[in-house]
Amino acid sequence: MSELVEKARKTASEALEGITRYNGVPFMEHVDNVAAIVSDEIALPESCVAAVYLHEASIMGRLPDFGSFPQDVVTIADGLNKISGIRPKDTRLEAEVYKKLIVSYSKDPRVTVIKIADRLEVMRHLDIFPKSSREQKLLETLMLYIPLAHQLGLYNIKHEMEDTYLRFAQAEKYRSITNRLKATEKDREKLTAEFIEPLKLKLSDAGIKYKLKVRTKSAYSIYKKMEKQGVDFDGVFDVFAIRFIIDCENDPSVEKDLCWKVYSYVTEEYEPDTNRLRDWISQPKANGYESLHITVHNREGNALEVQIRTKRMDDMAENGVASHWAYKGVQAEESTKRWLESVRYNLEHPYDTKAEDLPVPPSDEIFVYTPSGELRTLRAGASILDFAFNIHSGLGCKCIGGKVNGKAVQIKEKLKTGDVVEIITSKNQRPGKDWLGWVVSPKAKSKIRQELDADERKAAADGRELLTRRLKNWKLSFGDDELHEYMKGLKYSSNITFFADIASGNLDVNDIKSWILAREERKAPVVEEPKERQWSSGKSASNSDNILVLNAKDVKGMQYRMAHCCNPVFGDEVFGFVTRTEGIKIHRMSCPNAARLIERYPYRIQKVKWQESAATTDFQCTLVITADADTPVLASVLQVIGGFKASVRNINVKENGRNGTSEISVRILVPSNMELDKVISQLNNLKEIHRVKRI
Numbered sequence: 001m002s003e004l005v006e007k008a009r010k011t012a013s014e015a016l017e018g019i020t021r022y023n024g025v026p027f028m029e030h031v032d033n034v035a036a037i038v039s040d041e042i043a044l045p046e047s048c049v050a051a052v053y054l055h056e057a058s059i060m061g062r063l064p065d066f067g068s069f070p071q072d073v074v075t076i077a078d079g080l081n082k083i084s085g086i087r088p089k090d091t092r093l094e095a096e097v098y099k100k101l102i103v104s105y106s107k108d109p110r111v112t113v114i115k116i117a118d119r120l121e122v123m124r125h126l127d128i129f130p131k132s133s134r135e136q137k138l139l140e141t142l143m144l145y146i147p148l149a150h151q152l153g154l155y156n157i158k159h160e161m162e163d164t165y166l167r168f169a170q171a172e173k174y175r176s177i178t179n180r181l182k183a184t185e186k187d188r189e190k191l192t193a194e195f196i197e198p199l200k201l202k203l204s205d206a207g208i209k210y211k212l213k214v215r216t217k218s219a220y221s222i223y224k225k226m227e228k229q230g231v232d233f234d235g236v237f238d239v240f241a242i243r244f245i246i247d248c249e250n251d252p253s254v255e256k257d258l259c260w261k262v263y264s265y266v267t268e269e270y271e272p273d274t275n276r277l278r279d280w281i282s283q284p285k286a287n288g289y290e291s292l293h294i295t296v297h298n299r300e301g302n303a304l305e306v307q308i309r310t311k312r313m314d315d316m317a318e319n320g321v322a323s324h325w326a327y328k329g330v331q332a333e334e335s336t337k338r339w340l341e342s343v344r345y346n347l348e349h350p351y352d353t354k355a356e357d358l359p360v361p362p363s364d365e366i367f368v369y370t371p372s373g374e375l376r377t378l379r380a381g382a383s384i385l386d387f388a389f390n391i392h393s394g395l396g397c398k399c400i401g402g403k404v405n406g407k408a409v410q411i412k413e414k415l416k417t418g419d420v421v422e423i424i425t426s427k428n429q430r431p432g433k434d435w436l437g438w439v440v441s442p443k444a445k446s447k448i449r450q451e452l453d454a455d456e457r458k459a460a461a462d463g464r465e466l467l468t469r470r471l472k473n474w475k476l477s478f479g480d481d482e483l484h485e486y487m488k489g490l491k492y493s494s495n496i497t498f499f500a501d502i503a504s505g506n507l508d509v510n511d512i513k514s515w516i517l518a519r520e521e522r523k524a525p526v527v528e529e530p531k532e533r534q535w536s537s538g539k540s541a542s543n544s545d546n547i548l549v550l551n552a553k554d555v556k557g558m559q560y561r562m563a564h565c566c567n568p569v570f571g572d573e574v575f576g577f578v579t580r581t582e583g584i585k586i587h588r589m590s591c592p593n594a595a596r597l598i599e600r601y602p603y604r605i606q607k608v609k610w611q612e613s614a615a616t617t618d619f620q621c622t623l624v625i626t627a628d629a630d631t632p633v634l635a636s637v638l639q640v641i642g643g644f645k646a647s648v649r650n651i652n653v654k655e656n657g658r659n660g661t662s663e664i665s666v667r668i669l670v671p672s673n674m675e676l677d678k679v680i681s682q683l684n685n686l687k688e689i690h691r692v693k694r695i
Helices: 005-013 028-041 047-062 071-084 093-105 110-124 131-151 155-169 171-185 183-203 219-229 252-269 310-324 332-348 383-392 395-396 432-437 442-474 479-488 495-504 509-520 594-601 635-640 673-685
Strands: 210-216 240-246 269-279 292-298 303-310 365-369 374-380 399-404 407-409 420-423 547-549 559-563 575-577 584-588 605-610 619-628 647-656 661-668 689-694
Touching: 005 028, 005 183, 028 047, 028 110, 028 365, 047 071, 047 110, 071 110, 110 131, 110 155, 131 155, 131 365, 131 374, 131 547, 155 171, 171 183, 171 594, 183 210, 183 240, 183 252, 240 252, 240 269, 240 310, 252 292, 252 303, 252 399, 303 310, 303 619, 374 383, 383 395, 383 399, 383 420, 383 442, 395 442, 432 442, 442 495, 442 509, 442 689, 479 495, 575 594, 584 594, 584 605, 594 635, 619 673, 635 647, 635 661, 635 673, 661 673
Parallel strands: 240 303, 559 584
Antiparallel strands: 210 240, 269 292, 292 303, 365 374, 399 407, 399 420, 547 605, 575 584, 575 605, 619 661, 619 689, 647 661
C-alpha cells in the first residue's frame, strides 16, 4: 500500500469509527472492498483508490482535510460526493437524466468508473440489506449501473451485476437456468472437442499458436433471450461460444492478419452463416472492443458461435479499463488518455448498440415512488387505483385521481417504472363496479369487492324489507322453497343480488306477485334433491409409464420415483438422479436440491423427458395458500379444486395472528402441470387469497 493510499485509509478509518453495516460489521469493510475492486479488478491508479477512502469519510463521518491531498484526489472525491447526493426521487430513475448529472459532477471521468465499482460491492453483499432497500438497489442497478458498465466496456462487472440482479429478482428462473448450465456442461465440452479436432493440424501447420476457451452466456443473458423469443432453455441456440485466443505480438497488422487466417480455416471446415458475421477488428467498437464473431453449423447441424481474437484483444474485452494500464508495449499514457476521452463520450451520448442489448425491468412488475421517495413494487399494468390501495385501503376507497410526475391524471391512468405518484382523494368518493376493470392487484380487487358487497348488502336489506311489506299487504306467502325456485328461473345465484335488484328497481315486485298467483293455480313441481357430491381421494399409481429415460446405461428395469423434495408433475422440466437404493429419482429442474446434485454427482445425472402423453397416473403436489384469517375461505378452495381434474389428499390450516392471515397447506393429486396451473390461477382469483405457492 502506497503512502498516499495508507494516509487516505487512516483518515477514513478514524472518520468511520463505530459505524457499521446492516449486518453489524464495521463500515470500513465496504470501503476496503470498493478500494480493492478499484485497484485490483479495474486497475485504476492510486489516486483513485485514495479518493475512495476520502469520499466515504466525507459522506459517512467527519469531513477530512482535503488540503493535505493532491488536487486530482480531491477532484475525484468531490465528484463522488456530489453523485452520492443524487436521490432516485430527484431523477425518477430516468437513466439519461442520471447520466447527465454524473457527467456534470465528474470533472474526472474516472469518477463514473469508481461509482460502478461501489455499486458492484453493494450487489455482492445485497443479502445484508432490508427488503425495501434491496428492491430499490436492484432497480437502480438494472436501469443505471448495468447500462453504464456496458457502455464503458466493463463487461465482467456488467455480467456479474446482471446475474446478481436475476438471482434476487427472479430466484426460481435463475436457479433453473444455472442448474441447466451445470447439467449440460459435459455436452458443451464434447461439442468443443469435436469442433477443434479437424482444425488442429491446419492451425499447427500454419504456425498459429492459440488457446481455446469456451465462453458460456450469463444466466441473465439467457433469461433475456428466453423472454424475448418465447422459448425455453433448449431454444436458446447460442448458450455458449467457442473462442480462439491467438498468441502473437502486439502489432495491429499481424493481429488482424492472423485473426482472418483462423476465420478462413474455420469457414473452410464448417458452413458459415454470413448474415451473423460481426467484424469488430476492421472497425472496433467505440469502447475499444475488437473481435471476429461468426456462427457456423457442425456436421450434426448444431449452430455454434465462434469468436476469434488475439490475447491482447481478449484481455481488453475481459478486463476493460484495466488493460489500458496493463500493456506497456503500447504507449500507456496515450492509451489512458484515449480511454478517458471515450468514457466521457459514452456518458454524453446515447447507446451505440442494439435495443435488445439494453437491460429491461421484469415483465411482470413495475417500480414507482411516493412523493417522499419511498419505493413501491406493483404488478405490470397497475393504475393510480392500484397504487392508492397499495398505500392504504382507506386511501384507495376515497381516491378520485392523482398526479404522475406532477401532472394530473385520471383514476384509471396506467403507471410505468420510475413514476412519482401522488393520490388525490375525496371524502364523498365510493368504489364502483367499473373499478374492478381498472385494477390488477389482488389487494385492490379484494377491497373493492368488499366495499361493493357492503353496499349491495345494505341495498339487499332494503329490498327484502320492501318485498316483505308488499307480501303482507297482498296476504301472500313466499317461502324459501318458492324463493329459490323463482331465483333459479331468473338465473340468480345470490340472495343478496336478488334483493338488491328489488331495491334498485331492476326487479319489479309485481312480477313476483304474478308468479305466486300463477303457481298456486297449478301443482307445484317436484324438485329432485341433488345428489351428494362424491369427493375422490385419487389413487397413487406407478409413475414409470410417464417417464422416458435417455442415455441411461445399464439401468434397464430400474424403478422411477418422483422426488418428494419438489414433487414433479407431468409436463414439468425434469432430470433424473440415480440413487444407490431407490432407483432413479425424478426432480424438477428448479428443485432447491438440483444445484447440489448436479454439481456434486454429475455422473449420476440422467437426461429424462416425459412420454408423449400422460398415462392414467395422478401426481402429488402441495400448494401453500395465504389468505385473510377472518374470512371463511376453505370451502371456496375446495370448490375450485373440485372444479378441475384434481383431488384433495390432505389439508392443514395454520393461523398467523401477527399479520392476520391463515396459511393453508393443501396436498392434491393432478394429472399434469397444465391442470395444476389452472387450479393455481383460479385460486389466485379468489378475493380472500393473497398468494398461492407451489412447493
